Amino acid sequence: MISPSANDVLAKQNYLIPITKRPELCFLRGEGHYLFDQDDKAYLDWVQGWAVNTLGHSPQVMQQALIKQSAQLINPSPAFFNQPMLELAELLCENSKFDQVFFTNSGAEANEGAIKLARKWGQKNKSGAFKIITFQHSFHGRTLATMSATGKEAFAPLFEPKVSGFTKVPYNDLAATEAAIDGQTVAIMLELIQGEAGVIPATAEFVAGLDALCKQHNLLLIVDEVQTGIGRTGSLFAYQQYQAAPHIMTLGKGLGGGVPIAAMVIDKAVSCFDYGDQGGTYNGNPLMCAVSAAVLQQVLAEGFLAQVNRVSDYFCRQLAVLAKEFGLGTTRGKGLLLAINTGQLSAPQIVELARDAGLLLNAPREDSLRFMPALTLTEQEVDQGMALLAGVLTTLTAAEQ
Structure with missing residues (x-):
């Protein structure tokens, strides 16, 4: 070449x-x-x-996983199970507090799925509640809904009208968060470290307070770990360093180690999608799942x-x-x-x-x-x-x- x-x-x-x-x-x-x-x-x-x-x-481990899996099965369609998909889902659940996984191709798509799931849960369990509290200077992606959820000032004038239903409050401000809760609020969504804002960590007191607010008001706690997940912060997931029990976690970036895969990982108690509500042509693709599993096994190694x-x-x-x-x-x-x-x-x-x-x-x-x-x-x-x-x-x- x-x-x-x-x-x-x-x-x-x-x-x-x-x-x-x-x-x-x-x-x-x-x-x-x-x-x-x-x-x-x-x-x-x-x-x-x-x-x-x-x-x-x-890295060699990713090269080998790609070569081995590409010789076996690349794409059976998302209408069927495949072995790498099942094995990666098991790895994620067995090494976290969560029970079920939905695979996507990007972190923004995973966050979009979390927004959809929270709204569906609100329809079924909270009298149609749909609002999600997010935070100023946050970043959740570039789809229309995730840009609407994002608290990045530069996004504010873009692609109007955006998706409604997102209330943005100051980060690490528990009182402002509590004041923003109303009868239509269904969830609180945050990055445990705001990456695009300049690497700003959530305080331990703030996250514990959010967890308590979610319990008090019957809200879902969503942690966007697209950037912080898979060992990036020194633990497998950043939430493990906080006193909180999120209902939904989103992953991306480091999950694939360089190949396009992301995930929404959830408690079974909030699993409420009906058939057809969620999907994706390449979601759970065995080629990407095999590589991701190889990466995850390295991170989990002693x-x-x-x-x-x-x-x-x-x-x-x-x-x-x-x-x-x-x-x-x-x-x-x-x-x-x-x-x-x-x-x-x-x-x-x-x-x-x-x-x-x-x-x-x-x-x-x-x-x-x-x-x-x-x-x-x-x-x-x-x-x-x-x-x-x-x-x-x-x-x-x-x-x-």
Whole structure:
């Protein structure tokens, strides 16, 4: 295969609908923690598909699962059971508090399913209640309903009229949440760490309070773990670090480790879809389920999550060193979903300069860097990335003096 030149990338990008600003790079291969562009330049990847590549780029275990399953069965149709679908559902339920799974292809689709299920449950069990309380600065997806549920200010004027029935209140504000509950409220839906808002964790008191409110008012508690699930925060699921018993959990991103699969996982007590209410052509596809099961088994292996937490602690300590040297903020987040404020420095500018230096980062806000490396990250790779980041910060601070 002949590698595309920069001019080729420029010319062929016109065939794509522009939906985001992309640098003039074309990545041709990935190995573990590194991506390689058309010039074979290596980049240490601390974005990993937006917290998607649980085990890094193209791990052997995923390659083997794809090869093995593709030789057996790829798509029998969602009208039938298939073995990888059943095995993955069992893995998820046996390692969580939940009882049943509905597989989807994206986190937004999983959240759409959660919204539908909550409304159906409200029709059947709560006199038609349909309103869902969500939170300011939240992010739940880009379908019309999930954009309506999202508390991202930039979404507010888009694609009107949106789906009604979502009440947005301040995050980590229990009193405001309680005040928003009325007779038509059926559920409370939240990210346990708001990723797109800049990696803002829910407090323990807030989540425990939401759980109590749901019990008091007969509401469903929905946790959107599309970004936090599958070991990302140092436990298999983030809800396991809180005193709460959600009725519905949504998963995506890390569930497939890089292939398109997501899930809605629920308590059997709230399972109320009638035949035909929910579906999807590729949902529960055996190829994707087999890969996801291989990823999940790696995360469940003895010592895996302990190593995630050890590297997380080391990562935070090294960020603290940079913060002290360059006047950055404190580190926030859990596991290997972390962020730091950049103070007076422009986070998007840091991202651009870091990319030129061979380090891929994300800036969810003008003053925040987000770190989402593969969960297999080592201390040596932390050191490498910190050295690159320190070089960028040195250049920026020198230019401002």
